[in-house]
Amino acid sequence: MADIKAVVFDLYGTLFDVHSVVGRCDTVFPSRGREISLMWRQKQLEYSWLRTLMGQYIPFEDATADALRYTCRHLGLGLDDAQARDLCDEYLRIRPFPEVPAVLRALNERGLPLAILTNGSVHSMTSVVQQAGLRGEFAHLISVEKVRLFKPHTQVYELSERAFGLSRSELLFVSSNAWDASGARHFGHPVCWVNRSGSGFEELGQRPDHIIESLEGLPSLLHG
């Protein structure tokens, strides 16, 4: 991939594990953590898509709180305000996947500037990245806040072009979320899909250019 001049990563599910919240959910609602986390994540995404369609942007963190409220009510779990805050704060403490620090370092050593493009706010992104000691690895931390639209809206992907001053074809977009990878591919990025769960790609008229099972495969893909 000689034409690639920089790499743009999705954050939630790609660099950081959204299901890091399972443990805390289990503490509040014993043995329901996994179930809560799965539905919570699904609703969080749905609400980001629906709010954008309704022309009513809200910060991703508010969509996350709304999604948790829906999830707990749907599962018949009483959730008070303190518990809701506690669980939502857990999204500020999610952890990177184990291979992430070494992979980012390897790419930087080879001279490839890196960025994150996330639905999350600058505050959330900075919190989790700093906590993981990874701030220095990124040239740009880009949030949809700037355009007040969520992925996969086309205008979101333009933010990476602007940040780097590079064209879409020079930016490799890396995501574990097949719908996000589809949006980026449709926009014009070469795309690497991180298929962590061994599932099928979404049927949105796109195919990823590359598929890897974890980010470990990325350095050799870029410089193989």
Added chain:
Amino acid sequence: MADIKAVVFDLYGTLFDVHSVVGRCDTVFPSRGREISLMWRQKQLEYSWLRTLMGQYIPFEDATADALRYTCRHLGLGLDDAQARDLCDEYLRIRPFPEVPAVLRALNERGLPLAILTNGSVHSMTSVVQQAGLRGEFAHLISVEKVRLFKPHTQVYELSERAFGLSRSELLFVSSNAWDASGARHFGHPVCWVNRSGSGFEELGQRPDHIIESLEGLPSLLHG
């Protein structure tokens, strides 16, 4: 509701039962019908939302076919082209909920003009409505085809205003889909949510003006 001058219905899930397809799915994939139908419907909606966000409208029927393909692959079910066509055609034969004919008749007898506003194409909508012998009950059959965007995009709801020449506050919008009801409410319609499944409303910053368990409750709600 003296100010209501006309009623706009959602089609899929509100007037017609999308899970009418379970039987045919069961024939092709024995005992998997319910599971297929649920995931198929979920993906169909996701793809309509995601395609709109990507700025890449496709007919709802194509999103339906894509969603079926994803669903079967995800569930490990081999689906050939003939089976795919067969199952998708089943969406042209879905049936109205049992109370629908009498309710529509009752509203018309009381002088309220009725419309359908659907994500589906004019062709799909006309097929199922005619098959059910209900074409005469509707003043307007409105499809998102005209704006090439899916619900809950704001421009979709404008179509009802234009069809009737009435303002949004004079049109009661009726939907079983809480995200659709939320979109219509945000747009400015008074909204009646048909909560057929006893589930919770979506957390999208809106509340329905009225909640009924089936459409049977609608005539008395309007003229109670």
